[in-house]
Amino acid sequence: MTASPGRRVLLAAPRGYCAGVDRAVIAVEKALEQYGAPVYVRHEIVHNKYVVQTLEKKGAIFVERTEEVPPGNIVMFSAHGVAPVVHEEAARGRLATIDATCPLVTKVHKEAVRFANDDYDILLIGHEGHEEVIGTSGEAPDHIQLVDGPGDVEKVEVRDPSKVVWLSQTTLSVDETMETVDALKEKFPQLISPPSDDICYATQNRQLAVKQMGAEADLVIVVGSRNSSNSKRLVEVAKLAGARAAYLVDFADEIDEAWLEGVTTVGVTSGASVPEVLVEQVLEWLSRRGFEDVEIVKAAEESITFSLPKELRRDLREEAAALVAERGGAGTGEGSGQ
Numbered sequence: 001m002t003a004s005p006g007r008r009v010l011l012a013a014p015r016g017y018c019a020g021v022d023r024a025v026i027a028v029e030k031a032l033e034q035y036g037a038p039v040y041v042r043h044e045i046v047h048n049k050y051v052v053q054t055l056e057k058k059g060a061i062f063v064e065r066t067e068e069v070p071p072g073n074i075v076m077f078s079a080h081g082v083a084p085v086v087h088e089e090a091a092r093g094r095l096a097t098i099d100a101t102c103p104l105v106t107k108v109h110k111e112a113v114r115f116a117n118d119d120y121d122i123l124l125i126g127h128e129g130h131e132e133v134i135g136t137s138g139e140a141p142d143h144i145q146l147v148d149g150p151g152d153v154e155k156v157e158v159r160d161p162s163k164v165v166w167l168s169q170t171t172l173s174v175d176e177t178m179e180t181v182d183a184l185k186e187k188f189p190q191l192i193s194p195p196s197d198d199i200c201y202a203t204q205n206r207q208l209a210v211k212q213m214g215a216e217a218d219l220v221i222v223v224g225s226r227n228s229s230n231s232k233r234l235v236e237v238a239k240l241a242g243a244r245a246a247y248l249v250d251f252a253d254e255i256d257e258a259w260l261e262g263v264t265t266v267g268v269t270s271g272a273s274v275p276e277v278l279v280e281q282v283l284e285w286l287s288r289r290g291f292e293d294v295e296i297v298k299a300a301e302e303s304i305t306f307s308l309p310k311e312l313r314r315d316l317r318e319e320a321a322a323l324v325a326e327r328g329g330a331g332t333g334e335g336s337g338q
Helices: 019-035 049-058 084-092 103-117 131-137 150-155 174-187 201-214 229-240 276-287 316-327
Strands: 008-013 039-042 060-063 074-077 096-099 121-125 144-147 164-168 219-223 245-249 265-270 293-298
Touching (some): 008 201, 019 074, 019 103, 049 060, 074 316, 096 316, 103 121, 103 131, 103 164, 121 174, 131 144, 144 150, 150 174, 164 174, 174 201, 174 229, 201 229, 201 265, 219 276, 229 245, 265 276
Parallel strands (some): 008 265, 008 293, 039 060, 074 096, 121 144, 121 164, 219 265
């Protein structure tokens, strides 16, 4: 099919992998390359179906609980971060660990610990049940209470209104977060903000690009998985920016041709845990239906990179075997648990 007059695609930039996701995925690949399979990963390393399936084929084993990993093996913690109790579980289980927590999430963890040590009440803005929220809350459970949107503000109670601080999940909508913050400040005028913005640069940049193209797009297609918080926020941001419709898809074949009815401009973007190959497949799908004219909507330049977890510089198989020998129990190191 040839390009139809007036039909175009607005392609968001930046989109896809952020520095934290890139670091986490490479960390799993490097661990498999250095230590051989299996390498266990607690929860999905990032929230993307394609990435998880690809790493499983290479020998990664994803588990929900640390206790599922046989003694003498390697377990990696996902980019979303874990609570201190999870590190303790791994030690009891005689496991060598690799911490692939995104450094921006680690920053929020450190803020939580610092404010808890100063005896503040910490209001954590985020979504209940999200792995990042669970990990951050676990840093100071006696001081942190979750605020899941403006509707939660009414029920918030604190010990001392002069010692209250807010922190947030890194993958939220900027606008939604500030709406919650404004509501909290009305109730607690002395509420303190974190030293620096908790919402990650990549989340903000991707939302900004969607805002810029949302007003022009009849339809916005966001490539991402349904358990990806930042991907779901992009759908919401697109609709608020003026797009008639916005949908979240894992793969191009999930797009419904009916969505294109009456559409001349399609916006395309992807969540921060989405590899570019999936976006290219969506562009190919649209091109075959006459949407060949692609314009870039550029919101920001990104040059941030993070170094790989320091644990990858050690012989973790040997460490895991030594833990089993020292503390007793089953497990033989490499290959154990397959």
